[in-house]
Structures are given as C-alpha cells and as structure tokens.
Amino acid sequence: MTSELILAAEKRRNVADIRSAAIARRLGSLLMLTPGETEFLHRVGAGPMSLWAPRSLIEQPAGNHASPRYIISGWAAQVRELNDGRRQLVQLVLPGDPLAPQLQIHHRGQTVQCLTMVQTVDGAAIRLAARDPANFPGIAAAVELAAARDRALLLDQVTRLGRQTAYERVANLFLELHYRCLPIGLVHANGFAFPLTQECLGDLLGLSVVHVNRTLQLMRRQNLITLRQGRLTLNDMPALQAAAEFKPPVLHRS
C-alpha cells in the first residue's frame, strides 16, 4: 500500500469521524456532556443513515410522534415558497442540527430542501435520552439549548432582512456560518466548505442573484473573503465584524 493510499484511507476515516461526531460536537459545544453521553451521541451518529440528493425535498411526517431526523453531513434549509414563485430560505440546517424543531406546525408552502447531498440519521434515541435525565443529565439541557440557539439565529435572520443592507447581510451571514461550522469541526484556517449557489444566497438573504454577485465581488476586491471552488475563507474577520455586527448568542450557565 503506497503512502498516498494510506493517506486517502486516513482521510476517509477522518471524514467519517466528523460525520458521526457531528451531533456529539454540536450538542457538546453547548454544555459539558458526560463521557457516556458523548459516546451515546457518537453511536446515534454512526447509526443507519439516509441519503438525500441535492435539491430533493425531505418530507416531514406530520404530528409530533414522528421521530426527528438529524443531519450529519451536507446542508439543507427550511424553505417557504409564495404562489408566484418567489422563495425564501428561512433557515439553514447544518450537520448536527435537527431537520426541524421537535414540534412543527404544518404550513402550506413550507418544506425542507437539500442544498447539497445530505446524510441524516434517526434521532428517536436522542429524544428518548432527553426525557431520561437520570441517565443523560446533559442531553436534555443541550437539546433545549440548541433549540434556543436556533431561535436566536432566526431573530438574527429577521434583523438581517429587515434592517441591514445587502453588504451587511452577506457579511453577517458569513460570520454566522463561521460561528456554526466551528464547533462541528468544519473550519480550518478560517475557511470552510461553502456549497451555496449565488441564487441560494439570494433566496436566503432576500436579494437578487445579480446583486449577490456584485456584493461578493466587492468583498473580494476588498480582500475580506476568498470564495472559490465551493470553499469560503474569511480573510479579515475584524472588518467583516465591523460591517455586519454579528453577535453570537451567549449561553448562560443555569
């Protein structure tokens, strides 16, 4: 076996690790989990997985007794569509996140859509663990905190769309994504995989494709970011911060 093959195998193993560890990392970043809980979440992440094609819609079984699903790789989004074809990506769903909140109200025109190839695992065990504080003291709290953080990010999204310019929206989103990708191990040297097309960015930020393109080019000319070949690097976090005013949600110990 040549060293290249060994390296490739090593890399595959690392990738697999990151995938099966996404949930454990995501929840573990919110508060301290016991080793047993971390191990438990790793096993959930390594369980039988479903594969979804890019652009496919993930059907959410209605009712709150359906088991939740967690993304372990790929990006998805909660999408709302208007009758005339306009669409809004309401919130991005990244590895370690549940596809939808535990109790979701049915809404015509609302779906979960894959932006890349997506792998999901069944989260029924997590829901059960969250209801068994004796054995899993941290998981219940972490699941709650995760939901609260997602709501805080939703408020960020409202503020972005309501009160920020195109330039600020893009900068703010990039900082949010950096903040979210960091704990799940997807960031290296301030860069991370960025699979969104400019059209998706527009639908997420309430902008037209053309204007997204022009805004990105401006940020490139100012050397704030590098975005090519599906990878985004934040070259100047202070400048982005100054432009976007992104404030990460603060978790308080309770």
Add this chain to the structure above:
Amino acid sequence: MTSELILAAEKRRNVADIRSAAIARRLGSLLMLTPGETEFLHRVGAGPMSLWAPRSLIEQPAGNHASPRYIISGWAAQVRELNDGRRQLVQLVLPGDPLAPQLQIHHRGQTVQCLTMVQTVDGAAIRLAARDPANFPGIAAAVELAAARDRALLLDQVTRLGRQTAYERVANLFLELHYRCLPIGLVHANGFAFPLTQECLGDLLGLSVVHVNRTLQLMRRQNLITLRQGRLTLNDMPALQAAAEFKPPVLHRS
C-alpha cells in the same frame, strides 16, 4: 344609578373578563381544555398583575429558572437594536402570549419593549401545570403548540421581510394580527384596537416611516382598510388576502 353608569360598569366588567381570560382563550384556541384547566388559567389571569408604562423595557431575568410572565393586556414586542440606532421589532407579543420563550438565550441588543401600557401576570403556575399532565392534560400540549405557532409566525416574518413588497408586508401583517386577535376576543366586526405608531410599523416591517405612511394611504384609498383613532378595520379581507398571501398555521391533531 343611571343606565349610562350601569353600561359603563358592565363594560368595565367585560374588559376585566377579557383581560383575565386572555391566557385561557389563547391556549384554549389551540386545543380542547378541560373545564378545570380553563378555570385554572382564568385564576392565573386574575392573579396579581404588574403594570408597565408605554415604551418601558421589560427586563428578562437571565437563566431558565426565572418564572415566565404572560401579557394579559396591551402590546409589546421583542426588539433588536443595532449599534447605529437602527432597530427591528422582531415579533409582536399580544395578550395571552408569554413575554419570551421558556428558554431564552441572552443576546446583547435584544430586549422586550412595551408598545402600549402593558399588564402582565406571573406564569409560574402555568409552567408547573405544563409539567403535571395527570392533572392538566391539555395545558402542556397547548403551551407547546403555542410555542410552535409563535415560531411559525416568526417564519412568516422572515418571508415578509425577505420576499414581499411594502404593500404586501403591510397587508400580510394586518391579516396576521386579525388572526391573532380573533381567539383572544379583541376583534369586533373585522376591527380591532391597533396601537402601533407608523414608526413602530416601519421598525416591524423593515420600512421607513414615510413609506409606511404612503402605503397605508394607498390601502385607504383602495378601501381595503380603515385606520384611525387607534382602531384598524379590515374592510376587504379577500383583497388583502390576494395581496398578501397570508396562510394561518394549521394545527394538526396529534
């Protein structure tokens, strides 16, 4: 006692009823409560109340052990402010709603602000009841459903700000408010008290005061609405619906 005085007294009693009943109506509109549960919520609504002046900020005690507070009269809003003074009303809080979700993450620049005089009551009993399914089978489910509905309305807000024009935003918001005021008994003949200034409307819908004004006047000229003296009447719901595409969240029986 003249008949005028009798009528006035009757009216005061009705108003008091509506206030103490706001929580019961709000939660009872989501699913069937037992008579005991309804009575329980009435007593909560009639409990000791706090009074908040217009424009005052309601401090949220950090931590998830603080008892939640419910509004029983008046309007408030969750507000985010940017460093340069821009502000965004993220979500309106109406009678029967909790001031904030059960577990709230601290965020610099986020507050709850009264838009009118506001009366609140302590919701600790509701939280306890929600954890005692044996005695209160419906309340736990209703509280959860209410939170899910609020999240759905937040997604509406995102879509409004991201993908609708000023005219559509205003129409959509008016339909949402009608939808929310109906179950708590505030709507009479398609009209309800509407205490928002045009500046607040702008901060809520991501528009400037001037443009809010012009949009309202257009809708008045088209005879879609009547808005004067703090009262809003929707004269042409079908036309508003056609313009705004408001879809009320659908609760499914589980």
Add this chain to the structure above:
DNA sequence: CGGAACGTTGATAGCTATCAATCGACGTGG
C-alpha cells in the same frame, strides 16, 4: 402659548431588481 409626538406631503437620491447577454465548466450524445 409653546412644545412634543405623530401624521402627512413633496422632492430627491440611492440601493436593489429586472432584463439581456456573455462566459466558463460540465456532461451528453452524435
């Protein structure tokens, strides 16, 4: 009466959308 808060109106500027066309990358079938 003066001032503050809110609403209204006009003029102008500016941000962003829309339309149209081009370009490169990629995969497919002839």
Add this chain to the structure above:
DNA sequence: CCACGTCGATTGATAGCTATCAACGTTCCG
C-alpha cells in the same frame, strides 16, 4: 472528437421601489 444544452457566474444598461431630507399640519398637554 466536437456540437449542444444546462447550470452557474458575470457584466452592462435600465427601471423601480424605497430611503432620506425637509417642511408642514394636527393633536394633545403642561
């Protein structure tokens, strides 16, 4: 191998929605 179509990114020209600035009217209240 090349023609072809599709998708995404890019660019230019233009239109349009909305913000900003400024001024004025109205109501209310001390």
